Amino acid sequence: MAGTKASSTVRETLQLSSTVISPGVLSNLPWLTELSIDVYPEDHRWDTNVEVIVKEICQLTRLGTLELYIPQVNHLGPLIQFMRRLSPKSLSFKLVVGHHMKRIISCVPLEVEAEFLKWDKCLKFVKGVDILDEVKAALKCATALYLDRHVTVTRLSKFFGIENTTKLKFCIVAECHEMETIVDGEEIYEEGVGPIYNGYKENKDISDKEYPSFGSLQCLEIHYMKNLRCIWKGPIHEGCLHYLKLLALHTCPELETIFTLGMLSKLFYLEELIVKDCPKVNSLVSDEPLDPQPEINLPNLKKISLLHLLNLLSISRGLCIGPQLQKIGFYNCPKLKSLSTPELSSNKLKMIKGEKKWWETLTWSETEWGHQKHKQDYLHSIFSPVNREDDIMTQL
Numbered sequence: 001m002a003g004t005k006a007s008s009t010v011r012e013t014l015q016l017s018s019t020v021i022s023p024g025v026l027s028n029l030p031w032l033t034e035l036s037i038d039v040y041p042e043d044h045r046w047d048t049n050v051e052v053i054v055k056e057i058c059q060l061t062r063l064g065t066l067e068l069y070i071p072q073v074n075h076l077g078p079l080i081q082f083m084r085r086l087s088p089k090s091l092s093f094k095l096v097v098g099h100h101m102k103r104i105i106s107c108v109p110l111e112v113e114a115e116f117l118k119w120d121k122c123l124k125f126v127k128g129v130d131i132l133d134e135v136k137a138a139l140k141c142a143t144a145l146y147l148d149r150h151v152t153v154t155r156l157s158k159f160f161g162i163e164n165t166t167k168l169k170f171c172i173v174a175e176c177h178e179m180e181t182i183v184d185g186e187e188i189y190e191e192g193v194g195p196i197y198n199g200y201k202e203n204k205d206i207s208d209k210e211y212p213s214f215g216s217l218q219c220l221e222i223h224y225m226k227n228l229r230c231i232w233k234g235p236i237h238e239g240c241l242h243y244l245k246l247l248a249l250h251t252c253p254e255l256e257t258i259f260t261l262g263m264l265s266k267l268f269y270l271e272e273l274i275v276k277d278c279p280k281v282n283s284l285v286s287d288e289p290l291d292p293q294p295e296i297n298l299p300n301l302k303k304i305s306l307l308h309l310l311n312l313l314s315i316s317r318g319l320c321i322g323p324q325l326q327k328i329g330f331y332n333c334p335k336l337k338s339l340s341t342p343e344l345s346s347n348k349l350k351m352i353k354g355e356k357k358w359w360e361t362l363t364w365s366e367t368e369w370g371h372q373k374h375k376q377d378y379l380h381s382i383f384s385p386v387n388r389e390d391d392i393m394t395q396l
Helices: 002-017 045-057 073-085 110-117 133-141 156-160 356-360 366-382
Strands: 034-036 065-070 092-098 121-126 144-148 170-174 181-184 194-197 219-223 230-233 246-250 272-276 303-307 327-331 351-354 383-385
Touching: 045 065, 045 073, 065 073, 073 092, 073 133, 092 133, 110 121, 110 144, 110 170, 110 219, 121 133, 156 181, 351 356, 351 366, 356 383, 366 383
Parallel strands: 034 065, 065 092, 092 121, 121 144, 144 170, 170 219, 181 230, 219 246, 246 272, 272 303, 303 327, 327 351, 351 383
Antiparallel strands: none
């Protein structure tokens, strides 16, 4: 008998070890309000275990916080239906969807990922090939999106559909090497037929103001995008990116256009701009005729950081931007040889950071600065050299 009991115990142990969480455990916890399942992504037991676990999670009607890794997108559908049955504001979630792999070094800084995780409804989609309906449904509930290494997406606005981005406030896009632009105005709206959502035409009485693309987005972080050409392509629609406060562009070797003239007046709330390691950028403003000029140019912009822009020739081609600008920093912009008075016209400017040698070799046009000697002296007084021994990004 003792031998039989021992064999039975061994068999039960082996059965339990084949799953991460035994079936029935969660369903026996109906009062559970917080659930976080941290699974090593390469633990293949979870691939077969997750379906049962999702079914049991969908019975936890008192759940208020959920953190979960879902390797197969098809298991996301039942979970989204469950989340919709709950009060929309009652459930905070952090979902990682797709074949997530632990990485020793990520191209996205840890502090940026930490900001992402501060949001109450976070969706991270990893190494996707398509954008499936389940992911769109999850995005519709999310306030923060992290799109990581998607294989085929070329335009963010097309793949997710503008009606699914209305609640999105924080967005990271990293290593999506087929992506060429973030918002394509031509795909959002066809003149004379009304807005286009997900490939079908909505009622003509509904204007594109009803669903402005990324209309609630406050922070957009772009990292290591091999084919990104521009942020916004085509016609500018009212409300698109209207509430954006931070735009950060890191390592985009094909990026040429950051702001068109039409964008400058639309990005009313933009406060901070970071452009790093984008070698084709020669100015923050695209090369278009400047007449007529926009009346408002980034009216709330307070901080600009420009790093490793090897072909930067001017900040904004002499156009006045950022009347509230308080701080601007430069590092390794060797072709930026002069600064114009409109580009630094802000009366709120308190600090300029840059390399000491670069600042000392700048050319100050007598035509522009001759009658503003006091302004030039002031700029010299607020210049602060960067310390090469400390982290440059942190200093800027």
